[in-house]
Amino acid sequence: MYSVLMSGTDTAGKLIEATQELLWERGYVGTSPRAIQQRAGAGQGSMYHHFGGKPDLARAAVRKSAEEMRATADADLSCEGSARQRVRAYLSRERSVLRGCRIGGLAQDPDVVADPALRAPLQETFDWLRSRLAEVLEEGKNGGEFGSAFDPAGTAATVVAVVQGGYVLARSAGDPGPFHEAVDGLLRLLDAHAAEPGSPA
Amino acid sequence: MYSVLMSGTDTAGKLIEATQELLWERGYVGTSPRAIQQRAGAGQGSMYHHFGGKPDLARAAVRKSAEEMRATADADLSCEGSARQRVRAYLSRERSVLRGCRIGGLAQDPDVVADPALRAPLQETFDWLRSRLAEVLEEGKNGGEFGSAFDPAGTAATVVAVVQGGYVLARSAGDPGPFHEAVDGLLRLLDAHAAEPGSPA
DNA sequence: GTCTATATATAGATAGAC
DNA sequence: GTCTATCTATATATAGAC
Numbered sequence: 001m002y003s004v005l006m007s008g009t010d011t012a013g014k015l016i017e018a019t020q021e022l023l024w025e026r027g028y029v030g031t032s033p034r035a036i037q038q039r040a041g042a043g044q045g046s047m048y049h050h051f052g053g054k055p056d057l058a059r060a061a062v063r064k065s066a067e068e069m070r071a072t073a074d075a076d077l078s079c080e081g082s083a084r085q086r087v088r089a090y091l092s093r094e095r096s097v098l099r100g101c102r103i104g105g106l107a108q109d110p111d112v113v114a115d116p117a118l119r120a121p122l123q124e125t126f127d128w129l130r131s132r133l134a135e136v137l138e139e140g141k142n143g144g145e146f147g148s149a150f151d152p153a154g155t156a157a158t159v160v161a162v163v164q165g166g167y168v169l170a171r172s173a174g175d176p177g178p179f180h181e182a183v184d185g186l187l188r189l190l191d192a193h194a195a196e197p198g199s200p201a
Numbered sequence: 202m203y204s205v206l207m208s209g210t211d212t213a214g215k216l217i218e219a220t221q222e223l224l225w226e227r228g229y230v231g232t233s234p235r236a237i238q239q240r241a242g243a244g245q246g247s248m249y250h251h252f253g254g255k256p257d258l259a260r261a262a263v264r265k266s267a268e269e270m271r272a273t274a275d276a277d278l279s280c281e282g283s284a285r286q287r288v289r290a291y292l293s294r295e296r297s298v299l300r301g302c303r304i305g306g307l308a309q310d311p312d313v314v315a316d317p318a319l320r321a322p323l324q325e326t327f328d329w330l331r332s333r334l335a336e337v338l339e340e341g342k343n344g345g346e347f348g349s350a351f352d353p354a355g356t357a358a359t360v361v362a363v364v365q366g367g368y369v370l371a372r373s374a375g376d377p378g379p380f381h382e383a384v385d386g387l388l389r390l391l392d393a394h395a396a397e398p399g400s401p402a
Numbered sequence: 403g404t405c406t407a408t409a410t411a412t413a414g415a416t417a418g419a420c
Numbered sequence: 421g422t423c424t425a426t427c428t429a430t431a432t433a434t435a436g437a438c
Binding site for chain 1: 230306309365369372374385386389
């Protein structure tokens with residue numbers, strides 16, 4: 001198995017990176033081996049030497065994208081500040097909204113959800129993200145940032161869904177606006193759950 | 202132009218309905234004219250007699266699906282009850298969660314967002330839905346259901362995003378669970394915005 | 403209106419030379 | 421490891437008979 005830790009300077013690495021890009025832009029069904037080879041600057045022979053075919057290459061590319069996405073999210077959620085500030089940092093990070101989510105976008109593809117090896121990185125990424133957000137929100141609740149009725153796990157699922165759904169609304173509108181409206185609406189709802197001023201910090 | 206009001210008993214209607222189903226199941230890129238003809242029980246000649254080709258047929262099918270989706274949502278949001286009850290009715294309606302949204306799912310398809318005539322029904326549907334939800338929430342706020350800091354328009358965008366994102370999480374997990382967790386988390390956040398008991402009904 | 407024949411391009415992969 | 425040739429199936433459509 002090709003190590004995901006290598007950078008894309010060798011042929012196999014370039015093929016993986018080209019596949020990552022194309023899966024993001026065109027989805028799995030819309031990505032052809034030919035397009036991958038052209039973008040990677042590699043020939044047919046190279047691709048089928050290093051990988052068993054399109055599904056095999058796609059599995060490597062999706063795993064790598066999932067790892068990168070987790071690292072990015074973890075950086076936001078592990079920064080300095082209160083739980084509320086860290087969730088806000090995650091939600092307000094600059095994104096190329098109209099491109100959508102590299103991982104979430106693949107969930108629409110029937111051939112991806114039908115192949116356990118292709119779907120697994122999606123499931124693992126969102127499971128991890130929800131649980132990491134729940135952890136942060138739980139810390140905030142324990143620290144007195146939220147009231148006693150506040151539900152960290154449920155709220156974590158809502159936060160992730162707003163981001164993924166925001167992408168859908170933005171792409172449908174051809175405009176990043178709806179993404180930001182959905183996120184801002186969520187942040188206001190979260191503020192309403194804030195504990196009374198003067199609660200334990 | 203083929204009237205969207207006719208039922209699918211004639212050939213053109215059957216072609217449109219077959220296309221609606223396939224777009225939902227396989228997306229635009231993943232749907233071939235051949236598959237449409239087979240599902241509709243129509244031949245090549247029929248399809249190209251009634252429609253100019255795949256894009257033309259897809260435009261008719263997407264417009265029809267969008268109309269149907271708006272009618273369904275409007276039924277929930279126009280029912281009896283408080284604003285909170287109507288939004289809850291919309292969010293808690295029974296859905297085939299793992300199939301995803303017929304309209305939102307198409308936003309992932311690059312050929313859909315690139316074609317203004319194909320993307321327009323998506324944009325119009327979500328614009329309408331957000332504005333209809335904002336209307337309901339505004340009525341609720343005016344009726345004293347929510348506090349003065351409550352933002353109907355922002356919350357409406359959040360509600361729509363949670364549903365669309367919930368589909369993404371569920372399909373990624375191969376399990377409807379995450380959809381319902383995201384929706385439940387949202388409903389709890391909304392409850393936190395409730396006005397004090399005793400406010401004007 | 404519907405059918406069959408035909409046409410070009412691409413998808414996705416294998417074989418074997420170098 | 422990489423290249424070129426080759427292969428079968430499908431995508432997407434046009435032409436013209438009936």
